[in-house]
Amino acid sequence: MATVTQSKKACAVNPLKMSAPLGASYAFLGIDKTMPLMHGAQGCTSFGLVLLVRHFKETIPLQTTAMNEVTTILGGLENLEQAIVNIYNRAKPALIGICSTGLTETKGDDVEGYLTLIREAHPELAETALVYVSTPDYVGAFQDGFAKAIEAIARGVVEPAAERAPQQVNILAGAHLTAGDIEEIRDLVESFGLTPIILPDVSGSLDGHIPDTFLPTTLGGTRVEDIRRMGASALTLAIGEQMRPAAVAIEERAGVPYRVFDRLTGMVAVDAFVATLMEVSGRAPSARLKRERSRLQDTMLDAHFHTGGKKIAIGAEPDLLYALAQTLADMGARIPVAVTTTTSPVLERMPCDEVLIGDLEDFEWRAKECECDLLITHSHGRQAAERTGIPLMRMGLPLFDRIGSQHTVSVGYRGTRDFLIAFANQMLDHMPHYHANDWPLSAQSQAAAAPVRGRALKVPVVAAGTSGAAGACGNGSCSCGNDGDAVVALPT
Secondary structure (H helix, E strand, O other): OEEEEEEOOOOOOOOOOHHHHHHHHHHHOEOEEEEEEEEEHHHHHHHHHHHHHHOOOOOOOEOOOOOOHHHHHHHHHHHHHHHHHHHHHHHOOEEEEEEEEEEHHHOOOOOHHHHHHHHOOHHHHHHHHEEOOOOOOOOOOOOOOOOOOHHHHHHHOOOOOOOOOOEEEEEEOOOOOOOHHHHHHHHHHHHHOOOEEEEEEEHHHHOOOOOOOOOOOOOEEOOOHHHHHHHHEEEEEEEHHHHHHHHHHHHHHHHOOEEEEEEOOOHHHHHHHHOOOOOOOOOOOOHHEEEEHHHHHHHHHHHHHHHHOOEEEEEEHHHHHHHHHHHHHHHOEEEEEEEEEOOOHHHHOOOOEEEEEOHHHHHHOOOOOHOOOEEEHHHHHHHHHHHHOOOOOEEOOOOOOOOOOHHHOOOOOHHHHHHHHHHHHHHHHHOOOOOOHHHOOOOOHHHHHHHOOOEEEEEEEEEOOOOOOOOOOOOOOOOOOOOEEEEEEEEO
16 A cells, blocks of 8 residues: 655646636546636736647637636626627537636636526526536645546436446546547447446547538537437446546436446456456457457566566556556566655556655656666656656647647557556667677687787688589689688788
8 A cells, every 4th residue: 555645836837737717628638518717817828828829739618707807806697698698699618617726716706606696687598507506716626626527427417227227438538538438438338238327528629630620619419409418328338537526426316326347457456457358248258359469468478577676757647647657566676766736536546655745846856766778758757758768658638749649549458558568668669779889799709819819810612503612713723822811811
């Protein structure tokens, strides 16, 4: 069991974490025809917008109530109302997700009361879902805001059902999963004949496709009407400890049982997930799935030479931190440095002695002190890698100095295989290379070789197609003057 400690520094240096409002906004981006709305100053939204655009290399729909000094003091009802009405008139979204910020939380805006007044004044909003989530910047981190948003959606949109759909399952996808990860999970669930409803589904909205049309809202993702139908599912599968509150909310609201999987990276974890799917569907795994598992086994055999005994430093959100650390520990690696952003029950189960809630400065110092072989964190860790001389494997969000990050897969049999291959190749790229002078000959060996230098040696010359030396050319009639040997001068 790991000990969780909090950094005691007065301020963060090169922060590892991102804000809760940004995490909540990201969750709303996985729902079709949705507009995330940050209730706060313009700067809060601008920062988050730039970060997401740099990571995904895509247009990101994100709006603000643009609070200023006067409206902050007097209250944000007017700004919130104007923003919601403008968004409705221009975009006609199916859902507007309102995320509070540090500014409006400090002021104490009663947003839920505001929304009641806005609905009374604007009956045209009756068909538009308005979901509010409290996410002050100074509490929690990216993963916390994401989890709160999904819980708010579950409590506000999911509807109870009179009958169960036995082949329908809910998938609650944590913030640590990429678009490629979610796609892999969908394929895995569907291979058992089940119909998944994934919340949120960024594989439909942020997977890097070029759409046939344009919408000012999100284009793709989970439809609001599908979210309402989640109450009829046979089971909820929550991926990541952060999704437990949302799974509990669906159970309380619609009576749908749930199971939480703290990771889907690693053979043991995927086996448990597959066993659950077999139980729900009553079907055996396909031949293709068995083949993928066999490929992962072979990759584990190949990769363990490059993972065993390696010291790895990981800086990431709790659920991603646990998934990567546990998978590498299963392969024989050591995790002397684990730095995260916020508290989580999963941290106590980490395969290391200590987990620090800190920043990238803590991450850098500890990795250098422990002489780690590899750093794993997002793009903001590149300076630490340069200063320490330790190679960096980029994982998490944001990854703004790479393209295609949303397509990487690290879950399931195939994703675990790809992750282990990438890790092992990273180790191979930084293996020490030896040269001739790295192992110099002893003085005795050099003395023994010294008389040979500069001396002419007679080397027998045998013509092609002959078995012996009959003269220098092998035919007994050559007039070169040699007796079957060639004279070779060794270099001095």
